Amino acid sequence: MALKIAPGSRITVDSLVKEFNVSHTPIREALGRLEGEGLVLKQHLVGYRAAPQITRRRFDELYELRLQLEPHAAAKAAAGMDASKMATLREAAGGMSRGDASDEQLRYSNFARQDGVFHDSIMQFAGNELIRETLAFQHTHFHIFRLMFHRRVTEEALDEHQALMDAFAAGDSDAAAAAMRAHIEHSRDRLLPAFD
Numbered sequence: 001m002a003l004k005i006a007p008g009s010r011i012t013v014d015s016l017v018k019e020f021n022v023s024h025t026p027i028r029e030a031l032g033r034l035e036g037e038g039l040v041l042k043q044h045l046v047g048y049r050a051a052p053q054i055t056r057r058r059f060d061e062l063y064e065l066r067l068q069l070e071p072h073a074a075a076k077a078a079a080g081m082d083a084s085k086m087a088t089l090r091e092a093a094g095g096m097s098r099g100d101a102s103d104e105q106l107r108y109s110n111f112a113r114q115d116g117v118f119h120d121s122i123m124q125f126a127g128n129e130l131i132r133e134t135l136a137f138q139h140t141h142f143h144i145f146r147l148m149f150h151r152r153v154t155e156e157a158l159d160e161h162q163a164l165m166d167a168f169a170a171g172d173s174d175a176a177a178a179a180m181r182a183h184i185e186h187s188r189d190r191l192l193p194a195f196d
């Protein structure tokens with residue numbers, strides 16, 4: 001996630017064994033888990049590689065998927081919102097605050113992680129595990145893209161999250177769906193210049 005291993009580059013088990021001073025078994029287990037998440041690719045008789053960077057086509061498909069699923073899920077989450085769920089969302093949103101950080105990449109990395117928690121919590125509260133799992137798998141790739149091409153945390157994204165929080169606090173399904181749609185569309189538009 002921190003891009004210490006560049007997308008598409010080779011990953012050797014032996015070098016990781018030396019770096020972390022552990023046996024081959026936990027390294028292979030970790031690589032297997034990362035392969036399951038789509039972050040690592042295993043090639044027969046060749047070894048492991050970091051997953052390649054997202055393409056423009058995949059980017060477009062990802063946003064099409066998100067626009068189909070997330071506004072509806074936000075509406076369902078708003079309809080079933082309660083104090084405990086709001087507290088969970090406030091905690092995730094609080095981790096994405098406009099705080100000052102000297103290391104911009106670290107700041108954005110932290111933002112991306114909390115953003116993942118925020119969106120995953122909304123999907124959890126919507127109550128459809130298949131949608132949640134589908135989006136969680138895609139989110140991992142998306143954060144790698146964002147870490148590489150969009151390190152600056154924008155004021156716009158934080159304002160968009162606040163609009164979502166306001167809709168959830170009001171229990172307003174229509175406002176939650178509209179806020180989520182606007183958030184995803186603006187996120188897409190902020191990232192599109194990376195393909196120029």
